[in-house]
Amino acid sequence: MKKLSLLALLFCCLKVNSQDVYPTHWFTGMKDPSVQLMIHADGIGNTSRVTVNYPGVTVKKISAVTNRNYLFVDLVLSASAKPGTLRLLLGSGSGASTTIDWKLVAKNKEDGITRIKGVRQEDFIYLLMPDRFSNGDPSNDAYTDMRDSGADRQNPFARHGGDLKGIENHLNYLKQLGITTIWPTPVVENDMTRTEEGGTSRSTYHGYAFTDHYNVDKRFGGNAAYKQLVDATHAKGMKFMQDAVYNHVGNDHWFIRDLPMADWVNVWPKYTNTSHKYQPLADPH
Structure with a gap:
């Protein structure tokens, strides 16, 4: 019982640095609607559930690995998802939870011809x-x-x-x-x-x-x-x-x-x- 209480306390106090979430953000309007987050924090792999309440975004699955300081979260972004900050709620079996704020930004709409051009043979x-x-x-x-x-x-x-x-x-x-x-x-x-x-x-x-x-x-x-x-x-x-x-x-x-x-x-x-x-x-x- 003491061990379980200690685990809950650690999870409640968990702080996830923004630099320890890869990718740090993602884009709406992508052809592939899937994106996987790699989250790094002490004991984050003990998470048993991840939920999100943001229009157009759903959690497909979560995966823990050998090192319990990591958690991989697969998200699906529908075509209706809009730019903004969504909040992931991570929970453990003990009922403890923490949150991670993660941004969706608008995909650049420039066409790659009039503005963003690749390097060509004539370039110096x-x-x-x-x-x-x-x-x-x-x-x-x-x-x-x-x-x-x-x-x-x-x-x-x-x-x-x-x-x-x-x-x-x-x-x-x-x-x-x-x-x-x-x-x-x-x-x-x-x-x-x-x-x-x-x-x-x-x-x-x-x-x-x-x-x-x-x-x-x-x-x-x-x-x-x-x-x-x-x-x-x-x-x-x-x-x-x-x-x-x-x-x-x-x-x-x-x-x-x-x-x-x-x-x-x-x-x-x-x-x-x-x-x-x-x-x-x-x-x-």
Whole structure:
């Protein structure tokens, strides 16, 4: 009885951070009406029921996995579902419950021809690494609440402070070069502890060690700066590519630090470096 009461108390006090719900939001009007939420919080896998009272949204099923800090919730969004914030009510067998607010937003209706255009053969693409390109806002170079809290332009293995504002400040320069498309390396959050490689402490300034798939790293200026840069790029008649290799996650990502299940990622007995050979993926023989 005491064990059951303690479980109920823990569940009542459960707090789910918005960054620990993937995807953080979804869109109305999608061709496929299904979406699966991955929710991460202490003991969330002990949930026995999930309900939602929002027009056009139903819970299809819930699934717990080996790690009880995860719960997967399958939703179905009907064509009648409207943008807004829905509330999921999660309950346990003891009667305890918690809530999660989750947003539906309107799908972009632009047609991909007059506004959003893909990269084509005639495009002149400029690949750049934001941290190394230009520092437009020194105030965001480093944050004490991040695992890698420094920046040092004299150290080739450290972050240097380049950001999205720095790219925006050079749009005229890029335009004059004849550039039609800007391709930055990933700018999503890399809140990573420095790695030790070859006896050298290294930052993930390159961007390929994601720790949050849905937020732009605040050392680059965050989500607002990203939108501002994209809008400014389009205003000059140029395109903007998003480089995001979604399986390139860092060791400090929450779903790596706390794996949902043993086979969530491929793991070797000891560190095994990639060969960078793509033939096994492209060649069936």
